[in-house]
Amino acid sequence: MSKSPRKSIVASFGLLSSELETELVGQKPATPVPLGGNRVGAGVVAAAHRAIDDIRSERDRLKALIDSGAAAVRHLDPSHVDPSPYPDRLPDDDDGATFEAFKRSIETEGQKVPVQVRKHPSSPDRFQIVYGHRRWLAARQLGRPLLALEVEISDLDLVLAQGIENANRQDLTWIERALFASRMDQAGIKPRYIYAALAIEDAELARMRNVYRAVPAEIIEAIGRAPKIGRPRWLELAKMVSDVPTAIETLRAALVEKLDATETSDQRFQRLLNTVKPVPPRRDPPxxxxxxxxxxxxxxxxxxxxxxxxxxxxxxxxxxxxxxxxxxxxxxxxxxxxxxxx
Structure with missing residues (x-):
């Protein structure tokens, strides 16, 4: 698959998603549509599988369903909704303050954009989030109904949808994208779909694999988003881990030994990198x-x-x-x- 079609898919999905949500925000909640052909299907998230003409056709079909009243936005009890089984974000250093501000905006202005959910594959009375986790968490903490659009979607399409949605967000760090790629990899998703979901080439996926196959996910998650730490230093850390047999245990011990309560994820990364970097031999002056x-x-x-x-x-x-x-x-x-x- 060439670079241009993948970019077109991502851009078109963003257009489709924003247009659909804009249409839905103005509607009142309606009776859920029964399972069947008239229900909003997986077209919203299966965009990565089809050519650009098919995506545009799907967008037109969904808009027609909304205009005819066949699609419904639901009010769900947020306690009946579970997060995605494939998390794609890491906590931010100031996530608490940022989220509180976000929650206040929901409290004062209401939830303007619905989240997308699917039926829980093993619990018929529950739902799983496709995307919109922060809106779901805010509604849950505020004790408010959750405005949601339900779609029929497989595990494959779910992770693709999250990837494509996040591809349009500029605040994702390199390691968050790499960690999400690893979750798609572990789920058995073929590389061509990972390329489409993250708008990357095979060389970039290879670099991501170098990191998440060397550095355990638990350590990456404990470090955090590290917004100022780009690909070169993550690759450097992965090389250190690969070259030093005891590096993983050293990193785990360093994570337990938290020296500064105000340490940012960038600082935490650098501290851990320093613990596994080889110390140059001391040379006494002549x-x-x-x-x-x-x-x-x-x-x-x-x-x-x-x-x-x-x-x-x-x-x-x-x-x-x-x-x-x-x-x-x-x-x-x-x-x-x-x-x-x-």
Missing amino acids: AISDKRGRLLATLVASPKEVRIAAEGSLGTEFLKFLQAELPSLAERFASEHEQEKS
């Missing part, structure tokens, strides 16, 4: 000794700097000697330099 082996000084040199530090009982006298000898050394250098030119 020593300057006299003929008797008595230590006089140590020398540290770079292309533009020389540092001599006094050592031993004669070190200070040796530095004074060098200072006194510097003018004659400078003259000697200048004389030899002139001879080389001539």
Whole structure:
């Protein structure tokens, strides 16, 4: 599958999703539609399977169903709704404050956009969220009915729907996308569908696999979103884990040893990376000794700097000697330099 069609699929799904929800927000809750051909089907989320013309046709069909009154937005008891079995977000560093502000907006302005749900595959009286987890959690905490659109959807289409929906969100971090790819991978979803859901190429999926196959999900989740930590440093961590047999246990121990209560996920990542990074061998500076082996000084040199530090009982006298000898050394250098030119 080429790059362009995948981008078109993602863009069209976002258009379809936003247009559909805009239509639904203005409607009053209606009686649920019985299972059957007139019910809103999996067209909303099966977009990744079809060509762009099919997606547009599906969008037109859904809009026609809404206009005819055949589709229904439901008010559900949020306690009868469960989260998706494939979580796709990690907690934010300021998730508490951010969520409280979001919940207040729901409380004062109401839920403007319905969540999407499906029937729970093993509990007939319950539902699972396709997407809209924050709206569901806010409704649950506020004790309010949850505005929801029910769709018929398989596990495969559910994770594809979440991936496509999240592809249009700019705040997802690289590791969140990689972790979601790993959950699709574990669910047995074929790589071509993962490409479509996340709008990525096979090379990027290979890089993601390098990370989530080396670093256990529990450690990734414990680190968090790490918004300032991009792909290169996650790959670096994965390499450290692969190269050092004890690295995973070291990381687990470092996670337990939380040094700072205000530590952000970025800082936590860097701290853990530092714990498994190999420590460069210490190199003692060259020593300057006299003929008797008595230590006089140590020398540290770079292309533009020389540092001599006094050592031993004669070190200070040796530095004074060098200072006194510097003018004659400078003259000697200048004389030899002139001879080389001539």
